Amino acid sequence: MARTVKDANLATRTARANLAPRKRPYYRLILQSLHLGYYRGARTGSWSARRFIGAGRYEETKLATADDVADADGVTILSFGQAQEKARAWFTARAMADSGHEAPLVPHTVSDALDDYERDYLRRGGKAADRLRHSINAHIRPAFGRIELDKLSRAKIESWLEKLANTPPRLRTPKGHATRYRERDDSLEGVRRRRESANRVLTVLKAALNLAYQHGRARSKVSWEAVKPYRDVGASKIRYLNDCESKQLVQSCEAPFRNLIIGALLTGARYGELAAMQAVDFDPVSGTVHIPRSKSGKARHIFLSEEGQQFFASVAAGKRGADFLFTRESGQAWGNSHQIRYMRHACERADIEPPITFHILRHTYASRLAMRGVPLNVIANQLGHSDTRMTERHYAHLAPSYIGDTIRAAFGQLNLA
Numbered sequence: 001m002a003r004t005v006k007d008a009n010l011a012t013r014t015a016r017a018n019l020a021p022r023k024r025p026y027y028r029l030i031l032q033s034l035h036l037g038y039y040r041g042a043r044t045g046s047w048s049a050r051r052f053i054g055a056g057r058y059e060e061t062k063l064a065t066a067d068d069v070a071d072a073d074g075v076t077i078l079s080f081g082q083a084q085e086k087a088r089a090w091f092t093a094r095a096m097a098d099s100g101h102e103a104p105l106v107p108h109t110v111s112d113a114l115d116d117y118e119r120d121y122l123r124r125g126g127k128a129a130d131r132l133r134h135s136i137n138a139h140i141r142p143a144f145g146r147i148e149l150d151k152l153s154r155a156k157i158e159s160w161l162e163k164l165a166n167t168p169p170r171l172r173t174p175k176g177h178a179t180r181y182r183e184r185d186d187s188l189e190g191v192r193r194r195r196e197s198a199n200r201v202l203t204v205l206k207a208a209l210n211l212a213y214q215h216g217r218a219r220s221k222v223s224w225e226a227v228k229p230y231r232d233v234g235a236s237k238i239r240y241l242n243d244c245e246s247k248q249l250v251q252s253c254e255a256p257f258r259n260l261i262i263g264a265l266l267t268g269a270r271y272g273e274l275a276a277m278q279a280v281d282f283d284p285v286s287g288t289v290h291i292p293r294s295k296s297g298k299a300r301h302i303f304l305s306e307e308g309q310q311f312f313a314s315v316a317a318g319k320r321g322a323d324f325l326f327t328r329e330s331g332q333a334w335g336n337s338h339q340i341r342y343m344r345h346a347c348e349r350a351d352i353e354p355p356i357t358f359h360i361l362r363h364t365y366a367s368r369l370a371m372r373g374v375p376l377n378v379i380a381n382q383l384g385h386s387d388t389r390m391t392e393r394h395y396a397h398l399a400p401s402y403i404g405d406t407i408r409a410a411f412g413q414l415n416l417a
Helices: 013-017 080-098 110-123 129-144 154-166 188-214 243-251 255-267 271-275 306-316 338-350 359-371 376-383 389-398 402-411
Strands: 026-031 034-040 045-054 057-066 288-291 300-303
Touching: 026 080, 034 057, 034 080, 045 080, 057 080, 057 110, 110 129, 110 188, 129 154, 129 188, 154 188, 243 255, 243 338, 255 271, 255 306, 255 338, 255 359, 300 376, 359 376, 359 389, 376 389
Parallel strands: none
Antiparallel strands: 026 034, 034 045, 045 057, 288 300
């Protein structure tokens, strides 16, 4: 076994606790061209390794969680010495691969692959990080986290997917309490929704495993590539509010939340986009609001109706450029999940049954445009869709002439009579 390098700042959890949290890891050279990295987070830290590959560039890999809080187990939680061993093994494997030799793979667990994928997702500018972490921590890591990639079998994944599709949705549960679930809905729609949800989680798992395979962490991808998602489960019927229901909902809202609801109904913007919207994003000259970065990672401008322009002018009145357009009673910005309780209470007062989520307001906006004959590519641009596929899937049936006009234009004349 190689000699363990000493470092007064990294060797013990007590010493590491005195380090300031920062975005860049603390690095320690443990071998020529090889560094062990320690990332200090708000609560706990993690180990990583990097090796110099020339031209000022490094190849990096996540090793495991540091034993800052829990005791090291040698697999997912490592001490300083164990992290060095794993870093050296990874370095040796990569060096042998560079020289064209078949190197024994460093045992890489599913948990390692998930960490690598999350980091890559954030690097690429992924916008649904919270949803990704929920899928990983609630459904994937507990089932597969400790399993090495090469020991993952198709049978295990298919059994897990079936169990996931048969489990009802979770309820919000206080920390420290047992997880609670909704009553299981065994109607055709209930089964479809659970299977659709299971497919989304399977997509995350496969994406993480494929990335690990691309980086040489697994010898084969046969075990998960053979697992197929449930078929014909994505054709959900989009719910939307009619004009009367929209007015009832607005009138049933408390003042600060009412503006947020109106903003959604007049723009089709997502909750997060509205919550981040600043006064400078409203342009009264062009009659638009600017979304600097949507879920797709691209910026867009939403063109407003006359009613929309008047509403945003009133909301922006007296505010400076960097001020949020929509704030809570306290004057603070709306944060993740703040809308849930307000939405539930507003639906109760408006007698909207079953209650809707905030996202239904986006569907309401798009559906209203479709039913008034607005071209689907225009709706897609307003919503920030990268193309019209999603728009056609959800709203084409609402457009009075879309299907008819498309068929007539494409079929042509047979001149049979």
